Amino acid sequence: MPVMHFQVRWPDASESRCYSPSLVVRDFLAPGERYALDDFLRRTREALGIASERVRAKYGFACSQAMDQLAEIECIAARFEPAAEVTVLAFD
Template identity: 70%
Template sequence: MPEMLFQVRWPDGSDSTCYSPSLVVQDYLTPGGDYPLDDFLNRTREALEIASERVRAKYGFACSRAMDQWAEIDETATRFKSQPDARVRVIAFQG
């Protein structure tokens, strides 16, 4: 199963490199795309859940690393939830 990394820039200018066990993230995010925080969270949660389920279908168990990545994204996002105009930029995909 092809893994991928995707780099994002948070509203404070900090960058994170995130993991997905599947290329499905490309269906939900676009490099150079600038997403409102809630939209970014919804997209990444759905993409990582699908990616984890693809691992389950292939190997018989969910991808805990994908779910750990989602938890890290959600935790980071809490710093910006009070900012009504907070946006997250997808910088790049790394295959």
């Protein structure tokens, strides 16, 4: 499966490089776009959930790295107000 990373800037100007085991993230996020925090979380939950299920379909088990990444995203997001914005900087 093609692995990808996506770079995001949080409301406090810190940045994270995030992992996905699938290119499906491209269907949910776009570089240069800003998303309200709750929308960003909804999109990443769905994208990483689909990505993990694609791994399950191919290998017989879910992708723990995708779920770990989602947990990290949610932990960071908990520091901010729901109306704050997250910017997707790039895919690589």
